[in-house]
Amino acid sequence: MPYVNIKITREGATTEQKAELIHGVTELLRTVLGKNPQTTVVVIDEVETDNWGIGGESVTLRRQRGQ
Amino acid sequence: MPYVNIKITREGATTEQKAELIHGVTELLRTVLGKNPQTTVVVIDEVETDNWGIGGESVTLRRQRGQ
Amino acid sequence: MPYVNIKITREGATTEQKAELIHGVTELLRTVLGKNPQTTVVVIDEVETDNWGIGGESVTLRRQRGQ
Amino acid sequence: MPYVNIKITREGATTEQKAELIHGVTELLRTVLGKNPQTTVVVIDEVETDNWGIGGESVTLRRQRGQ
Amino acid sequence: MPYVNIKITREGATTEQKAELIHGVTELLRTVLGKNPQTTVVVIDEVETDNWGIGGESVTLRRQRGQ
Amino acid sequence: MPYVNIKITREGATTEQKAELIHGVTELLRTVLGKNPQTTVVVIDEVETDNWGIGGESVTLRRQRGQ
Numbered sequence: 001m002p003y004v005n006i007k008i009t010r011e012g013a014t015t016e017q018k019a020e021l022i023h024g025v026t027e028l029l030r031t032v033l034g035k036n037p038q039t040t041v042v043v044i045d046e047v048e049t050d051n052w053g054i055g056g057e058s059v060t061l062r063r064q065r066g067q
Numbered sequence: 068m069p070y071v072n073i074k075i076t077r078e079g080a081t082t083e084q085k086a087e088l089i090h091g092v093t094e095l096l097r098t099v100l101g102k103n104p105q106t107t108v109v110v111i112d113e114v115e116t117d118n119w120g121i122g123g124e125s126v127t128l129r130r131q132r133g134q
Numbered sequence: 135m136p137y138v139n140i141k142i143t144r145e146g147a148t149t150e151q152k153a154e155l156i157h158g159v160t161e162l163l164r165t166v167l168g169k170n171p172q173t174t175v176v177v178i179d180e181v182e183t184d185n186w187g188i189g190g191e192s193v194t195l196r197r198q199r200g201q
Numbered sequence: 202m203p204y205v206n207i208k209i210t211r212e213g214a215t216t217e218q219k220a221e222l223i224h225g226v227t228e229l230l231r232t233v234l235g236k237n238p239q240t241t242v243v244v245i246d247e248v249e250t251d252n253w254g255i256g257g258e259s260v261t262l263r264r265q266r267g268q
Numbered sequence: 269m270p271y272v273n274i275k276i277t278r279e280g281a282t283t284e285q286k287a288e289l290i291h292g293v294t295e296l297l298r299t300v301l302g303k304n305p306q307t308t309v310v311v312i313d314e315v316e317t318d319n320w321g322i323g324g325e326s327v328t329l330r331r332q333r334g335q
Numbered sequence: 336m337p338y339v340n341i342k343i344t345r346e347g348a349t350t351e352q353k354a355e356l357i358h359g360v361t362e363l364l365r366t367v368l369g370k371n372p373q374t375t376v377v378v379i380d381e382v383e384t385d386n387w388g389i390g391g392e393s394v395t396l397r398r399q400r401g402q
Contacts, residue, residue, distance in 0.1 A: 003175055003275040006297075007244060015117050019128070020300045022120030025272075031274065032285050039322065041137055041175060042120035043074060043191055050216050053223030053243035054269050054307065061220070064287050064304060065335040068188050069222070070338055070376055071143040077216035080167060082251050083192075089168045089254030092138075094160040095394060099151050100142065106188065108338055110208060121135050121173065139377060149318050153329070156321030176321035177275060184350050187377035189355030195354070202389050204271055205360075208338040209368065218367050225363040230341075233355045234348060240389065242271055242309060255336050255374065262294055280355035283385050287396070290388030311342060 001039035009059050010046035013051050018044055068106040071097050076126050077113035085111055135173040136163050142192050144180035152178055202240040204232050210260050211247035219245055270297050277327050286312055307328040314315035336372040337364050344394050345381035353379055 005023050022042045029035040049059040071092050089109045096102040115128040138159050156176045165170040183193040205226050207233040223243045230236040272293050290310045297303040317327040339360050364370040370375045384394040 001320070001327070003177065004293075005273045008104055008273040008297075008303070009269070015125075015127070016246070017300050019125055020301065021122075021296065022125055024296040024300065025293055026120065028122035028289065028296065030278075032288045032292065033281060035276070037123045038081050038121075039173065039175075040121065040123070041135060043114055043137065044118040044120075045114075045120070045242055047246075050149060050219055051219075051245040051269070053227065053245075053317075054239075054241065056224045056227035056238045056241070058216075058220055058223055059269070060216070060280070064179075068143070068186070070191070070378065072139045074137040075163075075167065075169070082259075082261070084166050085251055086254075086259055087242065088162065089259055090257045091162040091166065092159055093257035095141075095155065095162065096140075098148060099154045099158065099395060102142070104257045105255075106374065106376075107257070108257065108336060108374075110182075110338065111252040111254075112144070112248075112249055113252070126135070126148070149326075149328070153321075153326055153350070154319055156326055157324045160321065160324035170372075171324045172322075172325070174322065176322075177315055179315075180319070180320040181378055181380075184353055185379040187354075187361065188373075188375065189357045190361035190372045190375070192350075192354055192357055194350070202309060204342040206309065206340045207364075209370070210336070211363075211372040218390070221367045222363065224340070225367065226360055229356065229363065230343075233359065234343065238342070238353050240307065240309075242269060242307075244271065253336070254356070260336070260356060261381075275339055281394075283395070286385055287388075290393055294388065294391040298375055300361045305391045306389075308389065308391070310384040312388075313382075322400070 001034050004040070004042045005045065006042065007045045009049050009052050011049065013046065019044055069102050071107070071109045072112065073109065073116055076119050078116065082114065084090045111118050136169050138176045139179065140145070140178045141181055143186050144158050145183065147180065151167065203236050205241070205243045206246065207243065208246045208248055210248065210250050210253050214247065270303050270312045270317045271310070273313065277293065277313055277317050277320050279317065281314065337370050339375070339377045339378065342378065342382055342386050343381045344382065344384050348381065
């Protein structure tokens with residue numbers, strides 16, 4: 001009954017890509033630790049680039065500089 | 068001074084229902100552990116069904132199949 | 135399939151009290167939102183008082199002053 | 202490589218204020234613990250006032266009473 | 269620069285298994301979303317079975333019944 | 336009433352350093368957003384280096400290579 005929280009910046013991940021993440025991480029926990037997929041919960045948070053910082057500045061600013 | 072985070076799928080919980088959750092969990096912590104309601108913080112996150120997975124697939128897909 | 139995370143200071147909560155919290159919050163979500171208890175996950179984190187701050191200082195210091 | 206999550210109510214924090222939070226907390230971790238800013242991640246969550254509770258009631262209700 | 273938090277019950281996951289989880293989820297984010305592994309952070313929390321609830325009761329109790 | 340969660344690797348942060356983090360981040364929220372320190376909650380999680388991954392591997396392995 002693992003719980004996984006994936007946080008990414010909101011930059012256009014599609015429904016299909018999110019479904020792949022959910023499926024992939026659930027499989028990973030089944031394969032590595034034998035966890036039951038039926039009670040594995042995955043929550044994806046998509047965070048605005050203004051609200052995500054790395055290197056002391058927001059991702060919005062980094063994207064403007066081409067990073 | 069407990070902190071409680073409740074994550075649910077975004078499927079129409081009303082303001083009144085969310086107020087009930089806040090009140091109920093604060094009372095629970097007061098009753099069971101003697102925690103002071105004045106410093107008990109409750110944060111409710113409502114998550115899109117595309118972003119919530121269980122059993123290796125999204126809740127959106129499960130709802131389409133009637134689960 | 136809600137997920138609830140309860141954070142409290144590590145100050146002697148018993149196994150019975152933690153079982154009451156798990157049962158109580160699961161019931162609350164069933165009563166208020168009709169959530170299925172079988173897929174409601176509750177995780178309790180007990181945090182050292184040195185690692186919990188409120189009012190700009192640690193709970194350890196507050197407890198030393200009798201708060 | 203610290204990870205910091207800041208949760209505040211959604212009440213009009215500006216892009217500039219959020220940039221100040223990201224910069225300030227990254228600097229704090231560099232100064233106090235010598236953490237490398239390049240791998241310090243900061244995520245700010247802005248939470249609707251209906252979804253934030255303290256004292257057993259939502260911030261929406263507290264704001265209506267002038268608190 | 270994704271951030272992933274994996275919560276599992278503390279029931280003997282080895283260092284090797286945890287390394288597999290870290291590697292696997294980092295690869296998943298690279299493959300599905302093109303995320304840079306160098307800034308992908310994974311944090312694994314191992315939670316005591318007394319502190320993890322599902323179905324309204326602790327995992328400790330479920331394990332005693334053979335579930 | 337902000338809530339801040341700081342996650343760092345468990346590598347010997349002292350009680351004094353943790354008190355500085357608590358005080359510093361509470362002050363930052365007061366200065367930047369006018370948040371009341373009395374209801375600002377800070378929780379520090381210290382995570383074993385086996386359980387923290389970056390670049391697809393654990394911090395334990397990185398430390399062994401001198402990173």
